[in-house]
Amino acid sequence: MKWSTIQLQKYRGKSMDINETIDLTEALKNRDPQIRDVSPIHVIGNANITSEKVTFHLHITGKLILPCSRTLVDVDYPIDVHSTEIFHYQSSTSYDEEDDVEIHHTQGDVVDLDPVIIELILLEIPIQVFSEQAKDDQHLPSGTEWEVVTEDQVKQDEENKEKKIDPRLAGLAKFFDEQS
Structure with missing residues (x-):
């Protein structure tokens, strides 16, 4: 889920709707070896674009397959995350104390949501997961x-x-x- 700043500026002052399904299986497995499998991740939301920043309001859903902490059998673990993410085009700060929000920066002229979505999913993984049998x-x-x-x-x-x-x-x- 990447957009150039030029593409985003076409929506300046308007809301851009997002409704995409992405495959983050390899990226998530590389970051956390406990993850056995990942369903396609569904991202719904919108983006509000100004001349200085893009604010994404996201709802991320999907399913992870994790090992049971007692028996090591596969356990389906649902992911359901709501998040607001801000990307500044040229800001030098990475945290807005007034709004208590982390600010992301664009890489060159590109806004890339994939690393942010991966991080949000990894933060949702609990320390222990138990199967119904366990x-x-x-x-x-x-x-x-x-x-x-x-x-x-x-x-x-x-x-x-x-x-x-x-x-x-x-x-x-x-x-x-x-x-x-």
Whole structure:
């Protein structure tokens, strides 16, 4: 998704609609080896063009195939991103503190959305993805002197430890009861 600044200036003062499907499979796989496959990415939105900048309002949808964190089976992970991206033609700043927006720069006379879309998709990938089977499975992996536990199990174990009184300190607890 590239446009020259001359092409964009034809829409100055008007809105340019965007409705494209792009293939970013290789670019995303090269950036993140965890990604096993990528569906075609659908980009819908519009661009507002002025003499100094282009503002893109984008809605990006698609699907990634990622490995399950427990079982390594393929998991479909949907992508649904809304973003506003600003490209300045000749600005020297890269961040607008007033609007709290990152500003992109054109490369020569070309506005290229592909790197921005790739970055937005990569930011959406979670650290862990679980398949439905792994979510439903109550039997987590274990081995000699180790086991995988959930956060809920850890919290429950901590609560049980707090309720139990160390037998070495039981006599001390009786001492304080006698003083009262």
